[in-house]
Amino acid sequence: MxxxxxxxxxxxxxxxxxxxxxxxxxxxxxxxxxxxxxxxxxxxxxxxxxxxxxxPQESNIYQNPAMLVSDEFWTYWPITSLSRLPSGPQQIARGNQSLTFPLLNYWDGESDGxxxxxxxxxxxxxxxxxxxxxxxxxxxxxxxxxxxxxxxxxxxxxxxxxxxxxxxxxxxxxxxxxxxxxxxxxxxxxxxxxxxxxxxxxxxxxxxxxxxxxxxxxxxxxxxxxxxxxxxxxxxxxxxxxxxxxxxxxxxxxxxxxxxxxxxxxxxxxxxxxxxxxxxxxxxRAGIRLYKFNAAVSNISDRLKLEMSIRNSVCEPWNQELIWGFTNGTGSGIQLQAMPRLDVARSGNESTLGQLAPTLRIAELFYTKNGVPISEDKTWDFSNRYSLKTATGADQDYLQNGYITAALHFDREPRFYADLGFDGSQWYMQNKTWPVQAKAGQGQSRRAAFGYSITGYYSKKLVNWKFVIQDGLSYTQEQYPWPIMRLSDLYLLYAEALNEASGPSEAVYQYLNLVRERAGLQSVQSSWDTYSINPGKYRDQAGLRQIIHQERGIEMAFEGSRFWDLKRWKEASSTLNNGVYGWDIEQTDATGYYRPKLLFNQKFVAPRDYLWPIKENNTIVNPNLVQNPGW
The missing domain is CATH 1.25.40.390 (Serine Threonine Protein Phosphatase 5, Tetratricopeptide repeat)
Structure with a gap:
C-alpha cells in the first residue's frame, strides 16, 4: 500500500x-x-x-456549467448564503472565470467540479x-x-x-x-x-x-x-x-x-x-419512442394533454422516450428552484423558490403557434410584442381570462406554454390549475432578498405535475431521473448531421417533423410555405441549419443543451455578447412591469471562453501540459 x-x-x-x-x-x-x-x-x-x-449531476445547478453559465437562465446578484444558489456559475457567466483557481474545475475536482x-x-x-x-x-x-x-x-x-x-x-x-x-x-x-x-x-x-x-x-x-x-x-x-x-x-x-x-x-x-x-x-429495437401523455385524465382539454406530452417527456419517471436517465436526478433541488410559490394559502409555499429564471431572450426563441420564429411569421405582430393585451375566454387554457399581459405571450406554440410560467399564465398541475400573477404585491412576486425570479419567467418544464405544496414548510413531489439523453435529442442530432453532410433531404425533414408533430406543430415545409416571410428557407443548407439550431434550442430548452450547442456551433461569441433582459418585476401595474429591463451585459471572449482554462499550477508542475488559447 x-x-x-x-x-x-x-x-x-x-x-x-x-x-x-x-x-x-x-x-x-x-x-x-x-x-x-x-x-x-x-x-x-x-x-x-x-x-x-x-x-456529474446534470440537474444540480451547482455542478452543471450548462445551467447558469449561459444565457438560458439568470439569477439575481449578489448571491448570498441565504440564496440557495451557487455563485460560481454566475461568476463565469459574468466573465469572471479564473486561471489560478478555475470555477467548476472538472480537471482537478475543485470548485464544485x-x-x-x-x-x-x-x-x-x-x-x-x-x-x-x-x-x-x-x-x-x-x-x-x-x-x-x-x-x-x-x-x-x-x-x-x-x-x-x-x-x-x-x-x-x-x-x-x-x-x-x-x-x-x-x-x-x-x-x-x-x-x-x-x-x-x-x-x-x-x-x-x-x-x-x-x-x-x-x-x-x-x-x-x-x-x-x-x-x-x-x-x-x-x-x-x-x-x-x-x-x-x-x-x-x-x-x-x-x-x-x-x-x-x-x-x-x-x-x-x-x-x-x-x-x-x-x-x-429497444422500444424507445417519443413520449405521448396517456394518463386516464378525462377532464382536461386536448390542448392540456398536448402540454403534458411535452412536459412529461422530461418529468415522467422512466418514460419511453428516455435513453439515459441519471438516477440521482432531480431530488428536491431543481424542482424547488424552478417552481414559484403557487399556493399562497399554505405555509409550505415558502419552500418553493422559483429563482431558476429563464431570460426574455429564451421566451422570444419559441415559435408562434404557426411553427415559425416570431420575427418571421407574417401573421404575428413582432414589432409590438411588448405592448399590452387582454386575454379572452378563447385563451383560457393558456392565459387567465381578462388578465392583461404582454402581446409576446399570445399565439405562441405549445412548447412555450408547456415550458414557461409567467405573469398571467396558467400552471396546470395534477391537483389544480394555478394562476401565476407575478407583479409586485401579487402572489408570485418577489417577497424577500432571495427566492424569486429576476426575469419574471419560471421554468415550468422542470417541475413534475405531481408536486404538491403542504403546510409546515413541507411538500410532496415525484422525483424523476434527469434526462442526460432522450430520443428527441437524438432525432435532432441526426437531422443536423444529415444536413451538414449533404444538405436538405426528406430524411432531414422526417426527423425534424417527428419532433414538431409531438409538439403540436405542422411540418417544417408546411409552416414555412404558409406563414414565413422567407418561405424557401428550409430548402437550402444554410437556411435549414438555422431552423435546426432554433428547433434544438426550443425542444431542448432548460435541459443543459444550449450552452454546449452554442459553443460547438461557434455561436457563443455572437450570442453571449449581448444584454440579458427580463421584465421589470418591481412594478405593480402592467404598463410598468412589461418593460424589458437590462439585467447584465454579458461578455464572451473568443476564442478564450470556448474552452475551460487548465489550472495554472498544473502547467507549472507539468510543463508538458500546454494551456488553452487566451488563458
Whole structure:
C-alpha cells in the first residue's frame, strides 16, 4: 500500500491537485486495499458504484456549467448564503472565470467540479481486477466491464467537451513510472475522439439492449446509451468548434504536435450521421419512442394533454422516450428552484423558490403557434410584442381570462406554454390549475432578498405535475431521473448531421417533423410555405441549419443543451455578447412591469471562453501540459 500511495501521489501531482481519497465506500473494515475490493461480488459491486459516483449531476445547478453559465437562465446578484444558489456559475457567466483557481474545475475536482481524472483511475482499476472476482459469473463480469468501459469513455468525453484536447488515460501508470512518464501530455483531438468512439463501441458489444430487472438496475448503462452518446461525441467533433477552426492553429504541444486539425472535413459529419442512425435504429429495437401523455385524465382539454406530452417527456419517471436517465436526478433541488410559490394559502409555499429564471431572450426563441420564429411569421405582430393585451375566454387554457399581459405571450406554440410560467399564465398541475400573477404585491412576486425570479419567467418544464405544496414548510413531489439523453435529442442530432453532410433531404425533414408533430406543430415545409416571410428557407443548407439550431434550442430548452450547442456551433461569441433582459418585476401595474429591463451585459471572449482554462499550477508542475488559447 505504501508503494501504491506513492504512485497515486505522483500521478495526482502530475495532472491533478493533491487530494485525500476515501475508500470506505468500496472496501470492508476500513482496510484500503485493492485486493479487498474484489474478493467477492458485493465488494466488486461497491467498486462499480464508485465508478458511477463520479458522474456529474446534470440537474444540480451547482455542478452543471450548462445551467447558469449561459444565457438560458439568470439569477439575481449578489448571491448570498441565504440564496440557495451557487455563485460560481454566475461568476463565469459574468466573465469572471479564473486561471489560478478555475470555477467548476472538472480537471482537478475543485470548485464544485468532480475529479474526473480520479474517476478514470478508478475505472482502470476496476477493469484490471473485475475478472478476479470469484463468485461473479462470466456474463455479469462482461456486462459490468462494458458499463465501466462506457463510463471511462464518457469521462474522457466530458473533459474533451470542456477542455478540448486532453491526455488519454487508457491505463494506470505502473508504480515504477518515472517523473517524466507521469508528466502526461495532451493528445490531438481527433485521436481522443477516435479513442472515445472505439471504447464506446467495445462497451456496446457487452451491454444489454435494455434493463432486465427494473427494480434494481435502472440507471445502469445499456447499449442504446452507449451508441447514443457516441453519436453525441461524433457530432461535437464534426461541429465548427473542432472541425476546421483556425482559432486553434496555435494550440500545439511543446514538440510542435498540432492538437486540433484546422482543415474542415465533411466526412466527420457523415460519420456523425451514421452514428446517429445506428443509435436510432437500436433505440427503436429497444422500444424507445417519443413520449405521448396517456394518463386516464378525462377532464382536461386536448390542448392540456398536448402540454403534458411535452412536459412529461422530461418529468415522467422512466418514460419511453428516455435513453439515459441519471438516477440521482432531480431530488428536491431543481424542482424547488424552478417552481414559484403557487399556493399562497399554505405555509409550505415558502419552500418553493422559483429563482431558476429563464431570460426574455429564451421566451422570444419559441415559435408562434404557426411553427415559425416570431420575427418571421407574417401573421404575428413582432414589432409590438411588448405592448399590452387582454386575454379572452378563447385563451383560457393558456392565459387567465381578462388578465392583461404582454402581446409576446399570445399565439405562441405549445412548447412555450408547456415550458414557461409567467405573469398571467396558467400552471396546470395534477391537483389544480394555478394562476401565476407575478407583479409586485401579487402572489408570485418577489417577497424577500432571495427566492424569486429576476426575469419574471419560471421554468415550468422542470417541475413534475405531481408536486404538491403542504403546510409546515413541507411538500410532496415525484422525483424523476434527469434526462442526460432522450430520443428527441437524438432525432435532432441526426437531422443536423444529415444536413451538414449533404444538405436538405426528406430524411432531414422526417426527423425534424417527428419532433414538431409531438409538439403540436405542422411540418417544417408546411409552416414555412404558409406563414414565413422567407418561405424557401428550409430548402437550402444554410437556411435549414438555422431552423435546426432554433428547433434544438426550443425542444431542448432548460435541459443543459444550449450552452454546449452554442459553443460547438461557434455561436457563443455572437450570442453571449449581448444584454440579458427580463421584465421589470418591481412594478405593480402592467404598463410598468412589461418593460424589458437590462439585467447584465454579458461578455464572451473568443476564442478564450470556448474552452475551460487548465489550472495554472498544473502547467507549472507539468510543463508538458500546454494551456488553452487566451488563458
Amino acid at each position: 505504501k508503494k501504491i500511495s506513492i504512485f497515486l501521489a505522483l500521478v495526482v501531482f502530475a495532472f491533478i491537485t493533491s487530494c485525500k481519497r476515501d475508500f470506505l465506500d468500496i472496501v470492508p473494515d476500513n482496510i484500503a486495499t485493492i485486493d479487498n475490493a474484489f474478493t467477492n461480488r458485493n465488494e466488486a459491486e461497491k467498486y462499480l458504484f464508485t465508478c458511477y459516483s463520479y458522474l 468532480k475529479a474526473i481524472f480520479r474517476a478514470l483511475r478508478d475505472c482502470n482499476i476496476f477493469l484490471e481486477h473485475v475478472n478476479e472476482v470469484p463468485d461473479l459469473d462470466a456474463s455479469q463480469k462482461t456486462i459490468w466491464a462494458g458499463e465501466v468501459q462506457f463510463l471511462k469513455a464518457y469521462y474522457h468525453f466530458y473533459l474533451l467537451r470542456m477542455y478540448g484536447p486532453i491526455p488519454i488515460i487508457d491505463k494506470n501508470l505502473p508504480i515504477t513510472a518515472t517523473t517524466e512518464e507521469v508528466r502526461v501530455k495532451r493528445e490531438p483531438l481527433d485521436k481522443v475522439v477516435d479513442y472515445i468512439a472505439s471504447l464506446m463501441d467495445t462497451a456496446a458489444t457487452k451491454l444489454p439492449i435494455s434493463i432486465q430487472n427494473r427494480s434494481s438496475e435502472l440507471g445502469h448503462i445499456t447499449r442504446p446509451i452507449a451508441l447514443s452518446i457516441k453519436a453525441r461525441v461524433l457530432t461535437l467533433a464534426a461541429s465548427p468548434q473542432f472541425n476546421g477552426n483556425s482559432d486553434y492553429s496555435g494550440l500545439k504541444n511543446a514538440d510542435g504536435t498540432a492538437l486540433v486539425n484546422t482543415t474542415f472535413s465533411v466526412q466527420k459529419w457523415q460519420r456523425a450521421a451514421e452514428a446517429c442512425k445506428q443509435a436510432i435504429d437500436l433505440c427503436e
